[in-house]
Amino acid sequence: MDSLFSFGTGFGWKDFFDVLLVSIIIYYIYSLIKGTIAVNILLGVGLFYGIYLVVKQLEMRLLTEIFGGFISVGSIALIVVFQQEIRRFLLHIGKNISIRRKKFFWTFLGAKKTATQDHAEQIKPIIEACRSMSKSRTGALLVFSKYFDEEYYQTSGEYIDAPLSKRLLESIFFKNSPLHDGAVVIVDFRVMTASCVLPLSDSEDLPPQFGLRHRAAIGVTEVSEAVAVIVSEETGEISFAKDGNVNMNLSPEELEKILKEEL
Structure with missing residues (x-):
């Protein structure tokens, strides 16, 4: 009970802002991969990581080593697998910035x-x-x-x-x-x-x-x-x-x- 109270008192506006930004990023990623084959790949990655956590808790050393080897290079593998989705995500952000800048430019010049x-x-x-x-x-x-x-x-x-x-x-x-x-x-x-x-x-x-x-x-x-x-x-x-x-x-x-x- 004391730990829950201490967590609540330690949750400040920075933590709220952090959670909000993560939620926005997750929403954008989901909107980009929704309806594509990337959703199935992401589910497979999640299942793979879940199995790794289970075998680690059960202290199955051989399986833990095997799955741990894949997890250690997981970030590189995800970049390769989701390169199109990452490209679309970055283009989406850059496009929104570009559109707002152009609107301001044309409004400012009246042209x-x-x-x-x-x-x-x-x-x-x-x-x-x-x-x-x-x-x-x-x-x-x-x-x-x-x-x-x-x-x-x-x-x-x-x-x-x-x-x-x-x-x-x-x-x-x-x-x-x-x-x-x-x-x-x-x-x-x-x-x-x-x-x-x-x-x-x-x-x-x-x-x-x-x-x-x-x-x-x-x-x-x-x-x-x-x-x-x-x-x-x-x-x-x-x-x-x-x-x-x-x-x-x-x-x-x-x-x-x-x-x-x-x-």
Whole structure:
């Protein structure tokens, strides 16, 4: 009883803040791995550690040594196993900081309206191309990135570096074009590469009707700050992917509104 009372009196505001921060970190980690295969891996790691504690208490020396050897290198193993989730977690934190900084910058300068008008003209070719490909049910995958990672994008596709235009996008995704498979990567409203191979999402919660384009769009937005636009070859439906989430069945007008906010 005295020990419980002493614990209560020793719990200060710093301890409360410490518990709060740990809770926030756990929540962010759970939100990032929810619905992915990483949840099963994490459960396996927890079960493995639980068995280690049991055999240690039962003084089973051989099993304790075996499990203890794995536990001693557990931190390195976890980094290797959860490298994508750790990357997504750090990108999520950095993205929130970047968004707040940009909002403050534009508010301070009062230039947000001018920037939106300029981007509206640059976005028009994208909307018109998506509208046309949706009507003709031409499959397409457009990835919008803030920077061009040559080692990642250029090695998996054909380097173009051309001004963005409706005709160029339609030519690339024309079904008889040698570049129609894969994704087009757009940076600063320039088509940098075409026919890019992207990482597929390993999420277990995706609808069964999602094909490779949707899974690739979700996958690239899970591991980077990029956003993606998908035009379905089967239905002509336009979708938008960001942070591993998909907004489906968009009209060209709805897509234009989203791209103005994101780009």
